[in-house]
Amino acid sequence: MKVLANDGISKSGILALEKGGFEVITTKVAQEQVANFVNENNVDVVLVRSATKVRKDIIDACPGLKIIGRGGVGMDNIDVDYAKSKGIHVINTPASSSESVAELVFGHLFSGVRFLHDSNRNMPLEGDSNFDGLKKAYANGVELRGKTLGIVGIGRIGQATAKMALGLGMKVIAADSFIPSVDIKVEFFDGQSITTTIVSQSLESLFKEADFITLHVPAQDGYIIGEKELAIMKDGVGIVNCARGGVIDEVALVKALDSGKVAFAGLDVFESEPKPEMAILMHTKISLTPHIGAATGEAQDRIGTELASQIITLLS
C-alpha cells in the first residue's frame, strides 16, 4: 500500500509505516496535481499538514483513496464530512502538538512584553551610535507574572497554555463554548503539584478582565475578536493568535495597535495564508511566525508515529 505524505512526515513516522509494510512517498505534489498523482501511482493514503487542501474535487477524482490523514489538529483544509460520506477514513492527531503550540504562545507573549521582535530588527549594525536610543525605546517592558491571561478555548492547547501561565505566576481565566470548568494540575520536578480549577466565563467578561488574551479555538464562521470586542478590552492589552486566521479581524487589530488600545499582538496564523497582508507583516507591534505552532521535532515525531499507528490499524 502507498502513502503520499504531501506536506512531509517525520522520519519516525516513515519508519513506522515502512515497518507496517507501507511505501511512503514524500515528493511534494502541487495542489492541482494531487488527484492525478494519487490515481497514477495508486496511492491509498494521503497525508497533509495545513498546506495541501483535500476538498470535494480531489475526493471525487480519487475513488481509490482509503484514508485522508491530517498531521495535526485543525481539519479545516479537508472536506471531512464529504470524505466520510464516500467511505474514506479521515484521521488527525489531536493531542500531539498541544505543548509545542502553548510554548509558542509564550514565545509571542515574552516577545510582546519586551519588544523582542522589534528590537531584533533594529539592533545597530555599525558601531553603537544608536544603542542608547534603542535602550530607551524598549525601556517600558512589563512582567507576565501577576497579570491575567484570558484563554479563549480551554481545550487541549488552552489547558497546556494555562499550565505554563500558572507556572509563571499568572492568573488564568477562560471562556469556552463547550467546557464549563477544568482542573489544571501543575507538576513540579520534586513531585509536588498544585491543582487550580478554572471555571469558564463569558467572552465579554474575559475581554474586560484580561491583560493578555490568547485564542485556542478551531476555525470559525465569523470573528471572535473584531472592533466591538477590542473596544471593551483593557487599554494596553496584548493578544496572541496561534489558532486560525479569521478568528481575529486583522483590519480592526491593526487599527487598535495603531491607536495604542492594543499594546502588541503575536500572530502565528493569518486571515490570508500563506500571504499575510503587508499591514500585518510590516507592523512594529506584531510578533510574527509562519504557522509553526506544531513545528518542533518532538511534536512532529508524535504526529508521525500516531498517524502511522492509526493507518496500520485501519488498513491491516
Ligand SMILES: NC(=O)C1=CN([C@@H]2O[C@H](COP(=O)(O)OP(=O)(O)OC[C@H]3O[C@@H](n4cnc5c(N)ncnc54)[C@H](OP(=O)(O)O)[C@@H]3O)[C@@H](O)[C@H]2O)C=CC1
Ligand atoms: N498554530 C498552529 O500551528 C496550530 C493551531 N492549532 C489550532 O488550535 C485549535 C485548538 O486546538 P485544541 O486545543 O487541540 O482543540 P480542542 O478541541 O481541544 O479545544 C478547542 C476548544 O475551544 C472551544 N471553542 C470552539 N469555538 C469556540 C468559541 N467560539 N468560543 C469559545 N470556545 C470555543 C471548543 O468547544 P467545541 O468542542 O464546542 O467546539 C473546545 O472546547 C485547532 O482547532 C487548530 O485550529 C492546533 C495546532 C497547531
Ligand SMILES: O=C(O)C(=O)CO
Ligand atoms: O495542527 C494544526 O491544526 C496546525 O495548524 C498545525 O499544522
